[in-house]
Amino acid sequence: MDRKLLKLPFRKENSPDWVCPTCNKGILRIKEGTFHEAELRNSREAHSHEAWEPEWINYVYTCMLVCSNDKCKEIVVGSGTGSVDWDIVEDENGVPDQVYEDYFRPKHFEPHLRLIHIPDDCPETVTSLLNESFKLFFSSPSAAANNVRAAIEELLTELNIKRFSTSNGKRRFINLHQRIGLLPPKYAPFKDMILAIKWLGNAGSHGHSEVTMDDVMDAYELTEHILQEIYEPKLKKLKAIAKKVNKKKGPAK
Ligand SMILES: [Zn+2]
Known part of the structure; x- marks a missing residue:
């Protein structure tokens, strides 16, 4: 059991290798153009607060996942929540820079994972x-x-x-x-x-x-x-x- 895969938040460009629940062989990949995130109302309204920071953002998301196994190609719907966190990334001159990134946590899969x-x-x-x-x-x-x-x-x-x-x-x-x-x-x-x-x-x-x-x-x-x-x-x-x-x-x- 790959514990990190199941419990850590993910970035939408780099989704975890969730195993297909139907064929048990393929990996579920986010179908292009189907990942949609949106900010919840409280999160949207908080932007006007003087102390607002990107870490206050709360998303919900949905997406379609497709099994990578050509013989299967099962479709799974995924949905969950998201937030923003920062990381230190070096720019082209090696100067460390603080960047904000979106991170998502799955809450439901249909059909469910095994x-x-x-x-x-x-x-x-x-x-x-x-x-x-x-x-x-x-x-x-x-x-x-x-x-x-x-x-x-x-x-x-x-x-x-x-x-x-x-x-x-x-x-x-x-x-x-x-x-x-x-x-x-x-x-x-x-x-x-x-x-x-x-x-x-x-x-x-x-x-x-x-x-x-x-x-x-x-x-x-x-x-x-x-x-x-x-x-x-x-x-x-x-x-x-x-x-x-x-x-x-x-x-x-
Ligand atoms: Zn499959």
Whole structure:
């Protein structure tokens, strides 16, 4: 996961290499002539203030992005916010000069980006919540973290970890923390990781602390690893190939 690509603001002449959500191979490039930014009303009106500086500027933008893969050419709409920041640039005589530049932050993509690899065999209940999280990642990291937590709850259900206990004929919810404890030994390596996703998700839902994009990316990386190990285990696949070849004592058909 390229964290800088996802979290740093960009300049419209040099947009990040966002990967196409449809073919997963091409890079999304801003379609010429489609990037439009405009100043918000408060920002426009502030120009008349005596202390006004370019850093006060606030933009919104929209653009069309096109996948660079000739076989795909998917179209994605991007929108977000922008501001002005300064940088020191040397002129042709090597004299440092302060220049102002526009910087933009994406808030929405439609269709949304796919921020981690989800194995094909991953249950739909888990996948759909992760997709929901990807939609929210740029605009609301805390809501995105909350959805990863919800996806992990669904994963435990898919792994047959019970959700209720019954005592005296009453059904009681088993909380996520206790459910993690019920994971059978083969999933033991994931317990700490799932617990970490839970804490990040909790922070997202209770608003006790601000959830950053890095926090959500932590949750994504943990989730990606867990799903890969459960639904697309490399070691298991490689062992099966070795077994097949060794049995034939040559290339296996
Ligand atoms: Zn594409």
